[in-house]
Amino acid sequence: MSIIDDIKRRYITGNIIEKLILINIGIFIITVLAGLFQKPYAGNMNFIAEWFSLDDTLSGLFTKPWSIISYGFLHAGFIHILFNCIALYFIGNLFIQYFTEKQLLNFYVLGTFFGGVLYIFSQSFFPLFEGKNSYLVGASAGISAIFLGIATYMPNYELKFPLIGYVKLWQVTAVWILLDIIGLVGNNAGGSFAHLGGALFGFLYVNKASNKEIKWFDGLNALFTKKEKSPLKTVYKSKEKRKSNPDLNQQQVDKILDKISKSGYDTLSKAEKDFLFRQGKK
Template sequence: MQLLDTITDKFSSANVVMKMIYITAFIFLISLLLNTVSFFFNSHGNFLINWFALSPNLDSFLSKPWTILSYGFLHDGFFHIIFNLLVLYYFGTLFLDYFNSKTFLNYYFLGILVGGIVFLLSYNFLPALKSRNALLVGASAGVMSILIGLATLIPNYAMRFQWIGFIKLKHVALFVVILDILQIPMGNAGGHLAHLGGALTGFLLTQYFPEKKSQKSKNVFFSRKNKENNLKTVYKSKKPVNSTFKKSEDQQKIDHILDKISKSGYEALSKEEKQFLFDFGKK
């Protein structure tokens, strides 16, 4: 009981990203157990896969319409789920710096939904895929929606990768999209098309539905060249200021911080600099 209470407390106190990771990981463990039982007892396959994976067969889909979303909680292997959950953890956590939990769920599940629709359409209307049979599983479309939606909002946000250095978020997003496109002819075409459907969802939500944004503060931590457009409301004075006057001490510190972010990324800031930027954004 103590272990159960600890798990329950851990889940209750987690943010929405971690809750999604916990749920997906738990379902994966159940699926592994069912696969083991199926192997040793020659049963009729994995119950979760049979009832919750998305089939391109329209009759099968119409009899199990929930699979248009439930497939996003299933994964077909250890590396599949580890990759998705690691990406979801990193970019989902960053996503919550600019959006609230409700918006995260909107992006995530709409990405999965659109990815599933693209999968169904591709296998039923593309001649090259019509004769093939496949099942769609995995959270990749939802993860892509989060990643591309975030990259659309803060394209110049610099991230540090070990052994590589700093890479802008827009370049990471471009890389994963191109990678999916290149892999379409190599197999699992419907899955890669579903990923692209999730990516398109994230882009459109950020680009054309700005009212869905719910940023925690006015701070924008990505590029000096975006300072004028994105931070002008942060340190805009309520009274006219003569342009010949010297910049205030706070404004000089903001400029210094933005220069540092532009060169090395937000993570390069000291704890004091991060706190100053956060406090200044609330003024």
């Protein structure tokens, strides 16, 4: 079996994550090959990257409306696509344990879309980008949407990392978001805005669809909030302890049964009858 046939088989039998990875790798190879054959005077970008990447202006979006989605399948280099594919594989497989493959594709595409929208907005209105020209490529916005989606749905899910141990998913996601926030003042500030746009979509969509309040920072609150002691807490614990003591309960039951055998049921007090009734329901 040839390599091409093996790739076809993997694509047909694979899940949506494997399909997306193969599509991204295939487009990357085509883009690299196109760059090798383009003429030297064609510029820094080959015609595929230029035609399908997202420009930093609103007018560019009107010229290439498909680029608001197509940029999410292009990558700037080998390291770029390598890390994105690794992230998509692990995050995506966690996502489809609780959601469908169709939902993952929706998160990828819509996360890419909203990431592109925030990218164009940032380029147009933030003084940081004044006088600079750029273009956007990469699957990171779609991956961020998937990541924030699953993290919002189950923030306390634990992941095991070598040399670290178990870490909650919301903690990993907080680091992910923090790196993008720091990146807003770096060389890839536009890309960081796109990542945050995809992440924001993933969070808001799951938060709205789940119809419940997502308490994201319970862990942080526990670290910095001092718990107040309640005088009722001791009383409650004491009551639970008496209820959970089978020996004490059994002694009282035996005492009541012994009284019944000697004097009859009618000689029991109301409290003794109620206690015997409660024990009989257990």
